[in-house]
Structure formats: C-alpha cells, structure tokens
Amino acid sequence: MKVVPTGAVFYAVCNIKSENCKAKEGGAVTTVLLADSYEQVNTCKVCLNQKLRSGEWNVEGSRVSNMREVLDLAVVDPQGRVLVAVEIKINSSRHKKREKHILEQMSSKSSLRDVQYFIFATPDLILVCERNSDDPHANLHKLVRLSPKLSDPNFENLRQGETSSPLMKSKRHMLLERSFSKYFKTNAFTNELPNNIKNIFDSNEIVMEYVVKNT
Numbered sequence: 001m002k003v004v005p006t007g008a009v010f011y012a013v014c015n016i017k018s019e020n021c022k023a024k025e026g027g028a029v030t031t032v033l034l035a036d037s038y039e040q041v042n043t044c045k046v047c048l049n050q051k052l053r054s055g056e057w058n059v060e061g062s063r064v065s066n067m068r069e070v071l072d073l074a075v076v077d078p079q080g081r082v083l084v085a086v087e088i089k090i091n092s093s094r095h096k097k098r099e100k101h102i103l104e105q106m107s108s109k110s111s112l113r114d115v116q117y118f119i120f121a122t123p124d125l126i127l128v129c130e131r132n133s134d135d136p137h138a139n140l141h142k143l144v145r146l147s148p149k150l151s152d153p154n155f156e157n158l159r160q161g162e163t164s165s166p167l168m169k170s171k172r173h174m175l176l177e178r179s180f181s182k183y184f185k186t187n188a189f190t191n192e193l194p195n196n197i198k199n200i201f202d203s204n205e206i207v208m209e210y211v212v213k214n215t
C-alpha cells in the first residue's frame with residue numbers, strides 16, 4: 001500500500017507498536033497518510049522502517065529504484081504488459097511547455113522501452129503522445145491534446161480548495177489518479193482518441209500505481 005509521510009515529527013504514542021517499537025508508550029513519531037483510506041497513522045521510526053522493508057508500505061519518494069518503476073496509471077494487457085504509461089501532475093502551470101519533454105524522459109527508461117503510448121494528465125490538460133518508431137531513443141510525437149471534462153462525475157472529489165501543504169498535495173495527487181483511472185474509461189474521453197489508442201483503452205484494464213518490472 002502506498003503511504004505518504006508528512007515529515008512532521010512530534011511526541012505521541014506509536015500506532016503500530018511492533019516488537020521493537022520505540023514509542024509504545026510515547027516517543028518521537030511521524031504521521032503517514034494511508035493511500036487507500038486517507039487514514040492518518042502515527043508511527044515511530046523503527047515501525048515505519050519495518051513496514052517499508054517488508055513491502056507492506058511503500059513511499060512515493062522511493063518510487064524510482066534501479067530495479068523498478070512505478071507509473072501513476074497504466075493501461076495494462078492481460079499479460080501485465082504496459083500499453084499506455086500515464087504521468088499525472090496536480091498543477092499544470094508548473095510544467096508548461098515541458099509536458100512532452102517529461103513524457104520523453106519517461107519513454108527513454110529501459111523498463112518502458114516497449115511502451116508505445118504516453119499520456120501527461122493534469123486537471124487542465126491531457127496530452128497523448130506516441131513513440132515515433134521502434135527505436136528506443138526516438139522522440140515522441142503528439143497524437144492529441146484534450147481538456148478533461150471536469151464536469152464529469154469522476155472528478156467530483158477534486159472540488160476541494162487549493163492547498164499548499166505537502167500532505168494535501170499528495171492526497172490531491174492520489175485523488176487525481178483515482179479520478180483519471182475512472183474518467184479514462186468513459187466515452188467522453190475515449191471518443192476523442194484516434195482509433196488505435198481508443199481500442200487499447202476500450203479493451204484493457206487501467207491500473208493505479210503500477211509497478212513495472214525491469215527486464
């Protein structure tokens with residue numbers, strides 16, 4: 001499960017209380033947000049590290065290791081191969097004119113060399129790109145640039161005030177992943193796509209936080 005650490009350290013009782021817990025009856029803890037339930041959990045460092053080592057929790061900051069890549073969203077075939085890799089950002093203006101470049105950086109990763117389609121999505125923009133050829137170093141070209149229909153019910157949970165705290169930004173990013181994973185299945189979206197990629201969306205699954213194994 002993905003968790004988001006808030007970074008704040010304070011004195012409290014650890015909620016995990018594993019065997020070697022350092023704050024069973026009080027001590028230095030930090031709060032993490034659980035991605036599934038948005039529940040906040042106070043944990044000491046020992047318990048946090050144990051959860052991370054066991055793989056029960058994973059932290060966004062550790063997403064890029066040399067062994068694997070985690071995609072915000074991926075369209076995946078029944079064999080688990082990535083057909084479309086999606087990068088989601090909560091703020092479009094910070095990435096203006098760099099959207100395609102960000103996707104090209106993604107597409108140059110060896111674990112994604114067989115992926116044909118890449119999408120950059122924000123609340124204002126959906127940029128769909130395709131790999132130019134089989135050459136892994138080839139650039140991408142833009143297929144279509146769309147605006148998400150924010151009136152779609154799947155975006156309902158985004159209508160919460162803007163915020164600047166890191167915790168709320170992470171939460172917003174998770175909500176946005178969730179919204180797009182549903183929106184990408186709607187006709188409102190797929191009808192605007194060129195046929196090749198429309199068929200991919202129509203007949204395959206969309207997965208959040210997809211771990212790509214480096215082969």
Ligand SMILES: [Zn+2]
Pocket residue numbers: 014015016017018020021022023024043044045046047048
């Ligand atoms: Zn603990």
